[in-house]
Amino acid sequence: MNKRIFLKLSTAILSGFSGARLFGRAPDEPASDGKLTNWAGNYQYGTDNLHPFTSIEEVRKFVKEHDSLKVLGTRHCFNGIADSAHALISLKPMDQVVALDAKARTVTVEAGMSYGQLCPYLHEKGFALHNLASLPHISIAGACATATHGSGINNGNLATAVSALELITANGDVLTLSREKGGDTFLGAVVNLGALGVVTRVTLDLQPTFMMRQDVYENLPLAQVTDHYESIVSSGYSVSLFTDWQNKRINEVWVKRRVEKGDAPDAQPEFHDAKLATKNLHPIADLSAENCTEQMGVPGPWYERLPHFRMGFTPSSGEELQSEYFVSRQNAVEAILAIERLRDQVSPHLLISELRTVDADQLWMSPCHKRPSLAIHFTWKPDWDSVRKVLPTIEKELAPYQARPHWGKLFTMEPAQLQSRYERLPEFRNLIEEHDPHGKFRNEFLNKTLGK
């Protein structure tokens, strides 16, 4: 097991990091000091007081009896959004399918379940979700709380599949909201940032299961992206562009397509002057592709092609930080060129960038609220001191496009600026006030980013 780099946070005042103390250990290694950290090990939670629960009644009782707590999902956020100085609860033992409604095409799951647990079950029953993130290891409730997304011009983020949810509010009441009957409140509650209560059950839309293939192309000239952006991102069900911003090229294009009867078995050898890869690749070309999902056009179930990383392996590079910004797709090319101009500042600290598209939605706190979006992602080397210096420059360059940061990743944007980019934030604050009047589920991150 790799030893994690221990880095000291010098001025821990930036969004997401206020309250953090040290970068930490590998998440699946027991810490020598017994401290609890997030997946990346860069964020140490404010308490080790972690309570796992096995039933809704236990959760209700705990919520009623405590003044301040947060829920931990699978700990994949890079900032303090899930943190508590007092008590953390885990619903991980609550990870069962509650109901599969084949007629309505929905599945209801307990909130501790991860996509990796759910997907093989759904496939076996003949169903699929519309999309997945780069990895299946994350909890469904935690992913939807932060509007986690995959790629695809017609694919909304993962939270757009939520058709109902059940949550325990601050006084211990059970609140059930659905798309059909929940009206505006439902639209405010799905991407909830963990601020409205403890989600105990989630219902997701399904579709018939499908097979997919992914083909990877290498060295796509940047000029092709600027000239043919829409055609490139529309070339598959889900398309990801990986770049290190060097040499005016996209290093790898991952095109994920649904396999339909009568499709040509072979992929085109060229794609906008990029060449078809002849072996499986990792998004960071130097790393082994062993932990990546199957490529080379080999058909497989949707849940083994939509994520980049396979269940059962450490996803991504393992030692990293992440940031991501969403801009309107109509500004995609300008925004890409704006970051490309920063290449000499960005690249030294970067492992890889990924460009994905996400469809617009109506969820109040979604970064894709009313905007078909381009998501510009950065996987950074685990050196926060350097990363926190480059983020303000990126945020300044993307400011003309009203960029919204990913809720679960690292950003330094001033709260006032961030708040101005969410037109439904006043209503979301009202929703919090209604369901959590004494701030039981608030923490430093939420106080700072959402304001009062």
Ligand SMILES: Cc1cc2nc3c(=O)[nH]c(=O)nc-3n(C[C@H](O)[C@H](O)[C@H](O)COP(=O)(O)OP(=O)(O)OC[C@H]3O[C@@H](n4cnc5c(N)ncnc54)[C@H](O)[C@@H]3O)c2cc1C
């Ligand atoms: C390697 C890696 C790859 C990633 N890839 C992607 C990607 O492809 N696309 C993308 O958009 N993001 C990606 N992310 C970010 C990740 O998906 C989000 O941070 C997501 O929120 C993680 O879910 P979690 O359960 O681990 O959340 P946690 O960090 O545990 O919690 C996130 C938030 O959800 C809340 N929460 C969790 N469970 C509940 C519950 N039951 N009730 C109420 N609130 C709850 C927490 O309180 C917190 O506010 C990636 C992260 C990593 C580490």
